Amino acid sequence: MNSNTTGATAESAAETVARLCDDRELVVASNREPYSHAREDGELTVDRPAGGLTAALDPVMQAAEGTWVAWGDGDADREVVGPDDAVAVPPEDPSYDLRRVWLTDEQVEGYYRGYSNRVLWPVCHLDIAKMTPREEFWREYRETNADFADAILDSTDGADGDPVVWFQDYHLSLAPRTVREARPDAFLAHFWHIPWPSWDVFRACPQYEALLDGLLANDLVGFHTEEYCRNFLDCADAGTDARVDRSSGSVSYRGHRTFVRSFPLGIDAARQADLAESDAADEWWAQFREARGIDPSETVAVGVERLDYTKGIPERLAALERFWEENPEWRGDLTYVQKGTESRSGIAAYDALQDRVADAVERINDRFGTDEWTPVVYTTDHLPEAGIAALYREADLGLVTPVRDGMNLVAKEFAAAQTRDPGVLVLSELAGATEQLGEESVLVHPYDTAGFADAIGEALSLSRAERRQRTADLQRAVHAEDVYDWLESTFETAAAIERGRRSVRTTGPRPTDD
Known part of the structure; x- marks a missing residue:
C-alpha cells in the first residue's frame, strides 16, 4: 500500500527559496551540521545527511548556493576548512559553503548540554522540575550565540544586498538580535522545532525576557502548531513591552515587526516509502526477526525514539504490561520491539531514564516471557535507515506516545512506511502531530495506563x-504535507512579508496583514 500523492518537491522548494533570495545570500544557521569529516584507519571520511531536516535542506542549499553555519564537531572537521573556517560541500560537486563554528569544552558543556538541554528543553516540554538554570550555562549560551552571529556576519560580509538568514531551533535564540543590529535590513526567519509553552510555564525560565528579545529580532518566527503560536504571542505580550496584534499574528517590538506563523514540519514521505520497499529492508527484517526469535505469525508492535524523558517510553511499557496482564491470550502472540537511541548520556535525567527503561524491560520479560517468546525486544544498537523502515513496515501497531512533543516525525515515518499490510498508528494526544494525524489514529493519553492498555486492544x-482506510488517509496527509511543502510554505510566507517590508519603504506604514 503506497500513496503517491505528493505536494512540493526538492526542486520546487529550491525555486521558491531562490525567488525570495534573488541575488541575496541565503544563510542557514543550526547547531547540527549537514556534513561532518572524520578519519577512519587514517582515511578521511564524510558523514552525509541520511534523513531528517539536514537531508531535506541540503538539496535546497545546493540550489541556492548559500552558506550553512553550524557547529563543527567532527573529528577531522578542522583539517578540511580554509582560513575562513569554511569548506565547500557536497564534496563531489561543491555548491555551497559550510561555515563551521568551533566550540570549547566549556561551551559544549554550558551552551549545548547545559542551557539548551537542561534549561530550554525541559521548560518547553513542561517539565520545569528538571530545569537547571546555572549561571555558567547562561554565560556559555550567550557567548556561543554571539559566536554563531559573528560567523553569520563574517560569511555575508561583502555580499551584494542584505542576506536572508534562517535560524533553526532553540539553540540559537539570541543570535538574531546580534545579526539584526549589525544588518538592520537583513531578512531573518527562525523555526522553533520543539513546543512553545504557555506564559505561566515559560516565565519559570529566569532569562525569558532576553530570549524573547532575541527571537523578536526576526521578521518571521515559525512553529509546528497554532497552539504554539498562540503561546508565543501570549509570552511576548506578558513578558515584554511589545504590542501584540493577534488578528494578524504579529508582534511590534523595538521598532520592528515580527510575524508568527505555524508551519507543520513533514518528512520526505516518498523517500520513506521507497526505503520500506527496498531489498535492503527485506534483507534486514529477515535477519533481525531470526536473530531475535520473532515468529512470522506473531503480531508486532514497534516504538522508535531517542531515550528522552519526553518520549513516554516508561509510560508505554507500563501500558503494555497492563495489557498483557489483562489479556493473557495475547501472551506469545504480541511482541513489542523498542528501538532506543541513547541520548545526552552524562545528564542525570537521561542516565536515570536509561536505567528505568532497562529495568522495566527486564521486569516485563521476567514476568511474562517464556522459552519460546520474549515480550519486549529491546535494542539500542545503531540500525540502518532501511532497517528502521522495515520495522515500521512490518509493525501491526506503531506506538508513538510521547508525554510531550513539538511534532514527532516518527508518526509520519511510520505512516509513510505502511506499504504492505497496513498497521495502526497509536498516537499520544500530547504530540503536535495529533493536529494532522489524530483523526485516523487511535489516540491515547500516555499517563492513563488503563486507558492506554484498552487502546492497544x-x-x-x-x-x-x-486499517487500510486509516492508513490511506494518513498517507495522503504525510505525502501532501511533506518536508518540501514545509519549506515552500515557509519561504512563500517569508516572500510575502518581504514584499510588505519593501512597500513600507516606498509608500509608508506597513499593512496590518501580509
Whole structure:
C-alpha cells in the first residue's frame, strides 16, 4: 500500500527559496551540521545527511548556493576548512559553503548540554522540575550565540544586498538580535522545532525576557502548531513591552515587526516509502526477526525514539504490561520491539531514564516471557535507515506516545512506511502531530495506563478494511504535507512579508496583514 500523492518537491522548494533570495545570500544557521569529516584507519571520511531536516535542506542549499553555519564537531572537521573556517560541500560537486563554528569544552558543556538541554528543553516540554538554570550555562549560551552571529556576519560580509538568514531551533535564540543590529535590513526567519509553552510555564525560565528579545529580532518566527503560536504571542505580550496584534499574528517590538506563523514540519514521505520497499529492508527484517526469535505469525508492535524523558517510553511499557496482564491470550502472540537511541548520556535525567527503561524491560520479560517468546525486544544498537523502515513496515501497531512533543516525525515515518499490510498508528494526544494525524489514529493519553492498555486492544481489533482506510488517509496527509511543502510554505510566507517590508519603504506604514 503506497500513496503517491505528493505536494512540493526538492526542486520546487529550491525555486521558491531562490525567488525570495534573488541575488541575496541565503544563510542557514543550526547547531547540527549537514556534513561532518572524520578519519577512519587514517582515511578521511564524510558523514552525509541520511534523513531528517539536514537531508531535506541540503538539496535546497545546493540550489541556492548559500552558506550553512553550524557547529563543527567532527573529528577531522578542522583539517578540511580554509582560513575562513569554511569548506565547500557536497564534496563531489561543491555548491555551497559550510561555515563551521568551533566550540570549547566549556561551551559544549554550558551552551549545548547545559542551557539548551537542561534549561530550554525541559521548560518547553513542561517539565520545569528538571530545569537547571546555572549561571555558567547562561554565560556559555550567550557567548556561543554571539559566536554563531559573528560567523553569520563574517560569511555575508561583502555580499551584494542584505542576506536572508534562517535560524533553526532553540539553540540559537539570541543570535538574531546580534545579526539584526549589525544588518538592520537583513531578512531573518527562525523555526522553533520543539513546543512553545504557555506564559505561566515559560516565565519559570529566569532569562525569558532576553530570549524573547532575541527571537523578536526576526521578521518571521515559525512553529509546528497554532497552539504554539498562540503561546508565543501570549509570552511576548506578558513578558515584554511589545504590542501584540493577534488578528494578524504579529508582534511590534523595538521598532520592528515580527510575524508568527505555524508551519507543520513533514518528512520526505516518498523517500520513506521507497526505503520500506527496498531489498535492503527485506534483507534486514529477515535477519533481525531470526536473530531475535520473532515468529512470522506473531503480531508486532514497534516504538522508535531517542531515550528522552519526553518520549513516554516508561509510560508505554507500563501500558503494555497492563495489557498483557489483562489479556493473557495475547501472551506469545504480541511482541513489542523498542528501538532506543541513547541520548545526552552524562545528564542525570537521561542516565536515570536509561536505567528505568532497562529495568522495566527486564521486569516485563521476567514476568511474562517464556522459552519460546520474549515480550519486549529491546535494542539500542545503531540500525540502518532501511532497517528502521522495515520495522515500521512490518509493525501491526506503531506506538508513538510521547508525554510531550513539538511534532514527532516518527508518526509520519511510520505512516509513510505502511506499504504492505497496513498497521495502526497509536498516537499520544500530547504530540503536535495529533493536529494532522489524530483523526485516523487511535489516540491515547500516555499517563492513563488503563486507558492506554484498552487502546492497544482497540487497535488490535480493527478490521483489515478499517486499517487500510486509516492508513490511506494518513498517507495522503504525510505525502501532501511533506518536508518540501514545509519549506515552500515557509519561504512563500517569508516572500510575502518581504514584499510588505519593501512597500513600507516606498509608500509608508506597513499593512496590518501580509
